Each structure stands twice: as structure tokens, then as C-alpha cells.
Amino acid sequence: xxxxxxxxxxxxxxxxxxxxxxxxxxxxxxxxxxxxxxxxxxxxxxxxxxxxxxxxxxxxxxxxxxxxxxxxxxxxxxxxxxxxxxxxxxxxxxxxxxxxxxxxxxxxxxxxxxxxxxxxxxxxxxxxxxxxxxxxxxxxxxxxxxxxxxxxxxxxxxxxxxxxxxxxxxxxxxxxxxxxxxxxxxxxxxxxxxxxxxxxxxxxxxxxxxxxxxxxxxxxxxxxxxxxxxxxxxxxxxxxxxxxxxxxxxxxxxxxxxxxxxxxxxxxxxxxxxxxx
Amino acid sequence: xxxxxxxxxxxxxxxxxxxxxxxxxxxxxxxxxxxxxxxxxxxxxxxxxxxxxxxxxxxxxxxxxxxxxxxxxxxxxxxxxxxxxxxxxxxxxxxxxxxxxxxxxxxxxxxxxxxxxxxxxxxxxxxxxxxxxxxxxxxxxxxxxxxxxxxxxxxxxxxxxxxxxxxxxxxxxxxxxxxxxxxxxxxxxxxxxxxxxxxxxxxxxxxxxxxxxxxxxxxxxxxxxxxxxxxxxxxxxxxxxxxxxxxxxxxxxxxxxxxxxxxxxxxxxxxxxxxxxxxxxxx
Numbered sequence: 001x002x003x004x005x006x007x008x009x010x011x012x013x014x015x016x017x018x019x020x021x022x023x024x025x026x027x028x029x030x031x032x033x034x035x036x037x038x039x040x041x042x043x044x045x046x047x048x049x050x051x052x053x054x055x056x057x058x059x060x061x062x063x064x065x066x067x068x069x070x071x072x073x074x075x076x077x078x079x080x081x082x083x084x085x086x087x088x089x090x091x092x093x094x095x096x097x098x099x100x101x102x103x104x105x106x107x108x109x110x111x112x113x114x115x116x117x118x119x120x121x122x123x124x125x126x127x128x129x130x131x132x133x134x135x136x137x138x139x140x141x142x143x144x145x146x147x148x149x150x151x152x153x154x155x156x157x158x159x160x161x162x163x164x165x166x167x168x169x170x171x172x173x174x175x176x177x178x179x180x181x182x183x184x185x186x187x188x189x190x191x192x193x194x195x196x197x198x199x200x201x202x203x204x205x206x207x208x209x210x211x212x213x214x215x216x217x218x219x220x221x222x223x224x225x226x227x228x229x230x231x232x233x234x235x236x237x238x239x240x241x242x243x244x245x246x247x248x249x250x251x252x253x254x255x256x257x258x259x260x261x262x263x264x265x266x267x268x269x270x271x272x273x274x275x276x277x
Numbered sequence: 278x279x280x281x282x283x284x285x286x287x288x289x290x291x292x293x294x295x296x297x298x299x300x301x302x303x304x305x306x307x308x309x310x311x312x313x314x315x316x317x318x319x320x321x322x323x324x325x326x327x328x329x330x331x332x333x334x335x336x337x338x339x340x341x342x343x344x345x346x347x348x349x350x351x352x353x354x355x356x357x358x359x360x361x362x363x364x365x366x367x368x369x370x371x372x373x374x375x376x377x378x379x380x381x382x383x384x385x386x387x388x389x390x391x392x393x394x395x396x397x398x399x400x401x402x403x404x405x406x407x408x409x410x411x412x413x414x415x416x417x418x419x420x421x422x423x424x425x426x427x428x429x430x431x432x433x434x435x436x437x438x439x440x441x442x443x444x445x446x447x448x449x450x451x452x453x454x455x456x457x458x459x460x461x462x463x464x465x466x467x468x469x470x471x472x473x474x475x476x477x478x479x480x481x482x483x484x485x486x487x488x489x490x491x492x493x494x495x496x497x498x499x500x501x502x503x504x505x506x507x508x509x510x511x512x513x514x515x516x517x518x519x520x521x522x523x524x525x526x527x528x529x530x531x532x533x534x535x536x537x538x539x540x541x542x543x544x545x546x547x548x549x550x551x552x553x554x555x556x557x558x559x560x
Contacts, residue, residue, distance in 0.1 A: 022374040031399045032392040049402045089292040096288035115296045122533040126306035149299035210382030212499045250388035257380035
């Protein structure tokens with residue numbers, strides 16, 4: 001075998017590997033979207049791998065009869081509350097870590113990372129007992145407070161790296177021209193950091209949108225979408241809903257996250273690279 | 278240099294206090310619920326938990342799932358990251374496809390894989406039409422527990438390998454090209470470069486990915502609950518079941534504490550091996 005064929009073979013092998021990986025990720029999503037709109041007859045027809053007749057009936061039923069629409073509204077409220085609370089608490093902390101030198105900084109950063117690793121069930125199960133006393137059980141605020149505890153370490157770390165990316169010289173120049181530290185933060189750093197902060201907010205949204213354990217434990221009537229879907233699809237009786245409802249549910253849950261990744265894909269790799277180190 | 282000031286501490290304080298409360302209070306409460314009976318100190322709750330068949334089963338399956346999923350996905354992610362860490366046509370599209378699962382929740386991933394593996398699902402229909410099987414392979418149901426286990430592994434690999442991939446890709450991109458070029462000049466082959474330079478420099482990223490994935494694997498819940506229910510019991514699922522169905526907050530707390538214990542043990546083991554490097558990485 002000469003070098004040229006060797007090179008060509010290597011190239012073919014490389015593209016095959018990349019293509020296989022991409023297909024392995026994408027096919028299940030496409031199939032579950034297709035099957036979400038497949039009519040019952042086509043679904044139970046063993047010769048139809050790719051369906052030809054479609055209906056939006058099941059998506060419609062999941063949304064409006066089985067309560068997924070309320071779940072979506074609840075999920076949005078919880079996610080927005082989570083973003084607001086975790087940014088009010090987290091942005092000052094992130095700024096402090098990025099722009100000040102102080103003793104114990106590394107330890108504080110490390111303990112914030114460590115708190116992020118705290119297992120969610122340990123938090124959620126005893127919280128229910130407290131929430132019943134505080135009348136926060138089964139409220140969206142209660143879920144948002146717990147989701148904030150989950151998202152806050154992420155917000156602190158990501159905002160600190162965003163603020164660290166805004167050059168010190170700009171702020172110092174602003175302060176030379178008579179702005180206070182807060183003034184220069186508001187007029188200079190904040191606008192420059194805004195796109196990064198928006199990406200972090202979107203990510204916080206997705207974290208809260210996807211979380212199921214806390215939401216399932218802390219709510220009964222006001223369930224977020226994942227908690228609602230979990231209880232419809234896999235109640236303790238075990239998978240009572242017909243198959244085509246499950247595909248419709250998968251579609252409803254996945255679509256918003258897919259839209260998000262489309263808008264935020266530029267930031268995703270760097271953001272995860274930074275926060276999960 | 279500025280004088281020492283309280284400002285940075287005051288800025289951090291609210292976030293830190295909030296986190297401490299949401300970690301500290303539940304921990305105290307869980308210990309109280311797990312170690313008392315009618316207000317008196319007692320091990321009765323632990324006895325009740327340990328005598329339950331589901332506890333040991335859940336313990337076993339949680340460890341087993343983590344033991345199979347985490348090493349497999351780290352190996353997969355390293356290979357994928359090495360493939361993607363070069364310039365080629367269509368790289369952006371491939372990268373986009375590979376990171377899609379980052380935003381897909383475990384519940385949604387469970388439902389998506391159900392649509393692939395169910396009796397009239399895509400894979401069964403495909404195999405039947407290719408003539409490879411004559412009737413559908415049943416994956417779900419108590420009598421097919423091993424297949425359900427396998428389905429969970431597949432679905433979880435599909436969903437959560439993306440996170441490991443991104444961490445390792447970010448690590449790869451930080452490795453200075455000069456080391457690799459130097460090795461090339463001295464005639465090192467691809468495999469030698471990989472084994473002697475790239476993998477050792479990648480160790481911190483691989484270790485962080487291992488920690489994160491192992492800790493999350495201890496809490497595996499939604500994907501299992503969707504695909505197998507209690508056929509495959511896991512610790513978080515049993516905690517959920519005990520709290521919501523049996524209404525036994527004590528036993529549920531024991532499950533939570535066991536998850537915490539496992540996480541702390543594994544975290545400590547990992548940190549022992551990586552602490553020095555870990556502190557260096559922080560920006």
C-alpha cells in the first residue's frame with residue numbers, strides 16, 4: 001500500500017467516525033420528533049419505519065388535556081424566578097471574585113465549587129419538611145428557591161470569569177475620569193459583560209427547565225413540566241400512557257432546549273469549559 | 278495596592294450564606310429525621326431501611342450503573358474530543374450535533390430512547406424490515422430487567438457523554454501546540470505523542486470530568502424512572518418513592534444521606550489525587 005492510499009483510507013476512516021458520532025446523536029431526536037406526530041395506525045404498522053400520515057392530536061392532548069401547558073407555564077415562572085434570585089445573589093459575588101484580591105479567595109472559590117457538588121436529593125427531601133412549616137410546599141417560589149441553590153454556584157463562577165474577561169484598564173480609566181467604582185461598573189463593565197451574562201441567564205433557564213427531582217418532591221398540584229411529564233408517563237403504576245403520548249411528551253420537552261442551544265451555541269463550549277473545570 | 282477592605286467579602290456574603298443555608302439546613306434536618314424516632318435518639322429508621330430488599334438492590338444498581346456508564350463515556354469522550362480537535366470540513370455542524378444533548382434533560386432523553394426501543398419503535402421496525410428479526414424485541418417490562426438496564430446505559434451514554442466531551446475538548450484546546458510540534462520534530466509517532474504528551478497533559482480535565490459525572494451518577498433518577506420505573510431501583514428513585522408514596526420522610530432521609538455519603542467518599546478519593554492540579558486551573 002503506498003502513502004497516497006494510506007492517506008485516503010485514513011481520511012475516510014476519520015470522516016466515518018465523525019459522521020457515525022453525529023448520526024448517533026441526531027437520529028433519536030429526529031425519530032422521536034417524527035413519531036410524536038405519527039398517527040396511531042402508522043405507528044402500529046410494522047412495515048412503516050418512516051411514517052407517512054401525521055397528526056398533532058397527541059401533542060395537543062398532552063398539552064391541553066393532560067396539563068403539560070400548565071407545566072410549561074409553571075416551568076417558565078420557576079426558571080425566571082431562579083434567574084432573578086440567583087443573579088441578584090450571584091453577580092456581586094462573581095464581580096468580587098473577578099476584580100478584588102483578598103485573603104481566602106481561593107478557599108471561597110473552592111467551597112463554592114464544592115457546594116455545587118452537593119447531591120440534590122439530600123437537599124430536596126428534608127426541604128419538604130421545612131417547606132410544609134413555612135407554607136412553601138407546592139409553591140413555585142419554593143421550587144425556585146431550591147433551583148437557585150442549585151444554579152447559584154454556577155452563576156458565581158461564570159459571572160466571575162465573564163467579569164475577569166473585561167479589561168481592568170477600562171474601569172481604571174473611568175475612575176480616573178471621576179466615576180465611582182459602582183459608576184464605572186454600571187457604565188463600563190456591565191454593558192461589556194452583558195452578552196456573556198445573557199448566555200449565563202439562558203443556561204440557568206435550561207438548568208431549571210430540565211430539573212425534575214426537586215420539582216417532583218416539592219410540588220403536587222403546581223408541577224413544572226418535567227415533574228408533570230414524569231408523573232403522567234411513569235406514575236408508580238409504571239408507564240401507563242400509550243406509546244405515542246410518550247413521544248409527544250419527548251417532543252414538547254426537547255423543543256425549547258433545542259431552540260436555546262441554537263441561539264447560545266457560540267458560548268456553550270467555553271461556558272462549560274470554564275464552569276466544570 | 279489598596280488597603281484591605283471588607284467590600285469583596287460583603288459582595289460574596291449573600292450568595293455564600295444562601296448556599297450554606299440550603300446545604301446546611303437540609304443536612305441537619307436529614308440527620309435529625311434519620312437518627313430519631315418519636316423525638317428520641319434511635320437507629321430504628323436505619324434498621325427499617327436496611328431490612329428493605331429495595332435498599333440493597335438500589336445500592337447495587339446505582340453503583341453498577343455508575344461503574345459501567347462513567348468509564349465508558351469518558352473513553353468515548355476522549356476519542357471524540359481527539360477527533361474534533363482538528364480542522365476539517367463540516368466541523369461546525371458536527372460539533373453542533375455533538376453538543377445538542379447538553380440541553381436535553383434526563384426525562385426527555387428517557388422518552389426519546391423509549392421511542393427508539395419500544396416494541397413498535399424505530400429500531401425494532403428497522404430490524405424487522407431488514408429481515409434480521411421476525412418479531413419485535415421487547416425491552417421494557419419487569420421480565421426484561423437486564424434489557425431495561427441496558428436501555429438505561431445506552432440512553433444515559435447518549436445524553437451525558439456530551440458534558441464530558443466538552444470538558445475534555447476545552448482541556449485539549451489549552452494544551453500548547455509547541456509541545457506537540459517539538460515531539461514531531463524529534464520524530465515521535467501519533468501514538469507516542471498521544472501517550473507521552475497529550476494524555477498526561479489532559480489528566481486534570483479527565484479527572485474533573487470523572488468527578489462530576491460520578492457525583493451526578495450517584496443521583497441518577499429521571500431516566501431510570503421513565504425507562505424502568507422501580508424494576509431497576511436506584512437510590513434517588515427509592516428516596517423519591519419513600520417520600521411521595523410511603524410518606525416516610527425518615528427512610529427517604531436515609532437514602533439522601535447514603536447518596537451524600539457515597540458522593541463525599543468518591544469526591545474525597547478523587548480530590549486526593551487531583552487537588553494540586555485543580556487549584557492551578559482556576560482563572
